Amino acid sequence: MTTFSDLDYVNKQQTQQNQELNLCADDYSLLTDLYQLTMAACYIGEGIEQRQASFELSVRRLPPNFGYLIAMGLAQALAYLEKFRFNSSQIAALQATGIFAGASDRFWSLLAEGKFTGDVWAVPEGTAVFANQPLLRVEAPLWQAQLVETYLLNTINYQTLIATKAARLRDVAGESATLLEFGTRRAFSPQASLWAARAALAGGLDSTSNVLAALQLGQKPSGTMAHALVMALSAVEGTEEQAFSAFHRYFPGAPLLIDTYDTIAAAQRLAAKVNSGEMQLTGVRLDSGDLITLSKQVRSLLPGVPIFASGDLDEWEIAKLKAAGAEIDGYGLGTRLVTGSPVNGVYKLVDIDGIPVMKQSSGKITYPGRKQIFRSLTGGKVKADKLGLLEESSLEEQALLQLVVQQGKRLQPPETVETIRQRTAASIASLPQQTRRLDRPIAVEVQISSALQQLIDKTRKRTAQAHQTHT
Template sequence: MMNDASLLMQADEYGLLTDLYQLTMAACYVGEGLDQRRASFELFVRRLPEGFGYLIAAGLASAIEYLEKFQFTNDQLDGLKATGIFAGAPANFWNLLATGRFSGDVWAVPEGTTVFAHEPILRVEAPLWQAQIVETYLLNAINYQTLIATRAARLRDVAGPEALLLEFGTRRAFSPQGALWAARAALAGGLDATSNVLAALKLGRKPVGTMAHALVMAISALEGSETDAFEAFHRYFPGAALLIDTYNTVAAAKLLGQQAKDSLAGVRIDSGDLITLSQQVRQALPEVPIFASGDLDEQAILRLKQAGACIDGYGLGTKLVTGTPVNGVYKLVDIDGIPVMKESSGKFTYPGRKQIFRSEGGDRLGLAVEATPSQAQGLLIPVMRTGKRIVPTESLETIRDRATQSVAQLPLTTRDVYHPVVPEAEISPALQELTHCTRRGQLATVS
């Protein structure tokens, strides 16, 4: 057995980051001679999270990087064998894992694009065993990052283009890896910067932040006052934004107005009645940017704006990086050119390889082989061929601009953060016909 209590994932362990049943099915495919059959799987959501009118596709960069590095080492295979679970697996299964690399094609919606229910965000076309095993990682990467990018886009839409939006969610994200993904997805969805130092440097950005209450409390207790704490911080970080709500927010603002307002980059309020406090701080510091934080989300920001709060920027953490998940699924739609579909109650899927055709009139979900309608564009583009990336890595600026434009093109009713009207894609006649024929064929097989 492998034994590593740290549970820190390395790139050469990507293959094992999957659910057991992916591997047991792959072994079965080998035994039945199905492993090399060409399969198409599509990743999509059946329904949007409650209160969401759209999703912003994200996580494709992580998905491609994973597929490029997909492998199994000898030590990992020895660990699998030691479990005893695969004692009955065919010998060829181990040879396949030892030498296999992802060799398939991938089509995907570019990051930053709006998508809706039943519209594929990504399609994998590969030998069946490969397409099966990669399901778990792809869902993990795309579901979570799509959630964060969508929340970021909603925050930007509500706050407006001038507000400074900062990602502060690392301590609330579901894991260290999740924190890095959340930071990137937040920037891709519309936020300006992140406090996560590792994420910022990896992304070629400058990390942002202010100070903590602990500094004020420690220096106040040992050296005398909140003012001493502010002065100490500014000795090493001249003009840096200050956190002013440790004791008395308004009193701190008035004192700063007398002493340091000309060099102050901003003040942050993290608690209390943000409406009243921000208005009072604005009176004391009329030219100083005011930032607010403290479990804020898009609905809270909308309420603050409507109530006349004097806030120039927001720090977003808990509500940004957590919440109702994006429940994406990954389903087989075609095997060796034979369309397949699922008809379980509440879990229906459309058969065949599909394309999203987008026009000013709305979306049409059709077959990948259909001609693109006039005045429309197909959203899924090829991003990998025979296991190799065929598109350049996009900058966060490009993705963010796409997200901003995508949201701006939506009806205001869809952008509503309380009770959005969710668009539904039209189903093309060809897809309707294929669905009918596939259903009829599957019923005949069952009977």
């Protein structure tokens, strides 16, 4: 029965009164593409919705100049699957659209009663992966496995991108550098800013300026100051020096931003305070200008003070700064960390009721069957990866995909950011140098097992014969 609250929800949607477009866990199931719901309705109408289906999430091609990816976003994907429900208000809103007028009554009853009951296999977060390797596989009744596609791709694609960029930044900057995530104001949405902060920390950065993300993750947020404070206090209280002193009274541990007016003059005045014992300075930040020259000049004036740099930096810029001998101890990373070339992950059906299937479109071929990634190491370094079938086994190789959800129940508690960060560091250290380099990296070779190749050939032949029969 539709209640008054249900109708109120529908009316709000129809009259576009909910302009905030905020996201909460109760709305997760509706955060999907329409065709997921229409396909599910079709499956139900055809009576195949309970057929066991396997979908794998992988990346066909790495982003330009990437030699690897760091898998990330699994924690949010599993939290989503745990909460996957449609409430009566959401069902009423879907019905009010009129789109599903031809759907069977069973479609609505399944939405009302259903939850995720399948299995999930995934590579642990922080694991290095390559093109055409499944980061995750969902094995569930067809209607469930289909409906969850959009959300899984959203969180895993984005967080994998950010974690990979963070890992590259750490690899280039070195272990001793302090790396701060400053990207909240440039992230694609408030939700994305939280995911970016998490992925950046798990990928190797030290801290984030995003207060909400830091507190939710049990971390301490980090930050400095903005030019606005320097300008405001300078205008009201008289000088830049007075602005620094005022801020330092309340936050003596925060680095000072010294490039609002004259960077070197500011450094000279601070040096006088430090040398006289009037001030203990924990750091200064440079946000503009010739960072190479300025950092060297500031270092000569403040030899024991850490120097941080920011301003549209990325791994390429950090590599240039280091090569030129810049005197920089840490970096604030924002725009180029939380944006950039997308990770174009796809989620494709590979098996239905034990029947292997594959997409054969030009440039978009997928491999059939439930698969496993087998990694071989020599001297602690990745030698090669083999993509094989799940039922294959190897004593000499490491199987990367692990069962993380069984019959809808998570098998292990969520990992901490620190644990994932350690795995990321170990993953990067295990990669060949040619895979880690920024300039024309070479990804680790991914071989196809003989069993998988036989299945590919068999599936192609079966598909071709089926098409000939029906033409």
